Amino acid sequence: xxxxxxxxxxxxxxxxxxxxxxxxxxxxxxxxxxxxxxxxxxxxxxxxxxxxxxxxxxxxxxxxxxxxxxxxxxxxxxxxxxxxxxxxxxxxxxxxxxxxxxxxxxxxxxxxxxxxx
Amino acid sequence: xxxxxxxxxxxxxxxxxxxxxxxxxxxxxxxxxxxxxxxxxxxxxxxxxxxxxxxxxxxxxxxxxxxxxxxxxxxxxxxxxxxxxxxxxxxxxxxxxxxxxxxxxxxxx
Numbered sequence: 025x026x027x028x029x030x031x032x033x034x035x036x037x038x039x040x041x042x043x044x045x046x047x048x049x050x051x052x053x054x055x056x057x058x059x060x061x062x063x064x065x066x067x068x069x070x071x072x073x074x075x076x077x078x079x080x081x082x083x084x085x086x087x088x089x090x091x092x093x094x095x096x097x098x099x100x101x102x103x104x105x106x107x108x109x110x111x112x113x114x115x116x117x118x119x120x121x122x123x124x125x126x127x128x129x130x131x132x133x134x135x136x137x138x139x140x141x
Numbered sequence: 142x143x144x145x146x147x148x149x150x151x152x153x154x155x156x157x158x159x160x161x162x163x164x165x166x167x168x169x170x171x172x173x174x175x176x177x178x179x180x181x182x183x184x185x186x187x188x189x190x191x192x193x194x195x196x197x198x199x200x201x202x203x204x205x206x207x208x209x210x211x212x213x214x215x216x217x218x219x220x221x222x223x224x225x226x227x228x229x230x231x232x233x234x235x236x237x238x239x240x241x242x243x244x245x246x247x248x249x250x
Contacts, residue, residue, distance in 0.1 A: 028184075058238075065150070067242040068185070068230070117184045129175070130238065132184035 027051050028120050030133035037108055037140055044104045045136045047118030053098035054120030058130060059091070062115045074101055108140045143169045145233060145241040153247045160218040162244045164231035167212060171233035174207050174214050179228045179243065188229075189216075221248045 027050040037043050047057060056075050060068040072088075074080040074095035082088045092104040101120075105112055115137055119130035148163035164174070172193055177185035191198045191207045191214070198205045204217040218225050228243040 030184075065242070067145075068240045070237065070239075073237075115182075119184070129187050129190060131187065132177075135182065135184045137182070 026120075026129075026131040028054075028118065028131045028133040030118055030136050032136060033134060034137040035139070037138070039109055039140055040107055042104055042106045043108055043138060044102055045116055045118075045138075047101045047103070047120070047133050049099045049120040049131070052120075052122065054101075054122070055098070056121045057095055057101040058119045058121070059093060059101075059103050060117045060119070062117060062135075068117060071103075105138065108138070110140045113138055113140045143167070143239060145169070145231065145239055147229075147231060147241040147244045149244055150242075151245045151247070153249060154221060156222060156248055156250050158221055160221050160225070160246055160248070162216040162229050162231075162246065164214040164216070164241055165212060166233055169212075169233055169235070169239070170209075171235050173234040174205075175232045175234065175238075176203075176205055176214075176216050177230045177232060177240075179230055181228075185230055218246075221246075223248050223250050 029048045031046045059071045062068045071086045072080045072082045074093050076095050076098045080093035095101040115135050117135040119132040121130050144167045146165045154160050175190045176188045179185040189205045191205050202219045206215045226247050228245045230243045231241045233239050
């Protein structure tokens, strides 16, 4: 149980274009979904937290107009990287939780490798 | 500022031995501490969660200790196997969750 999927698993796009990444909880309803970014050999950095039906909470330094998050249902959240640039190239990972923002097990998706050329 | 440090970037051990990974933190009071396994190009997989009022937790060949005085958690894998080779992340939770950079464990046959 507690399976989270992400789509696509990898994507290459040109600078200036937008890319949408989907995160789905397959066998449970996720109260909260999280979006992380991970650069090589570095820690996961939390970008934003989203609850179904409400606006996402962004971490300091993360541009909400650049990284659009939509959490339309209890099983689906999307991250759209708008006007992507090469420095946005990274490994994006979502996770889902039964509980709120803190202190619960998070179930992670397999990640999406974004390369912006 | 809050810091989470995992003892070393990489740890190599022989199959059958016990692997011990360390997670130290400063300027943080976590209610929970979690350990995850991450394989290359994959998302983390949850292993164990330990609460601040718990000293030790076990799950099969895994054991986690949590010392809030020392601000340290130790993660042990006994009878290690090559399949245990991966990066192990500790994560601290209070009002949010923060990850360490991870320790890459290699178990040699």
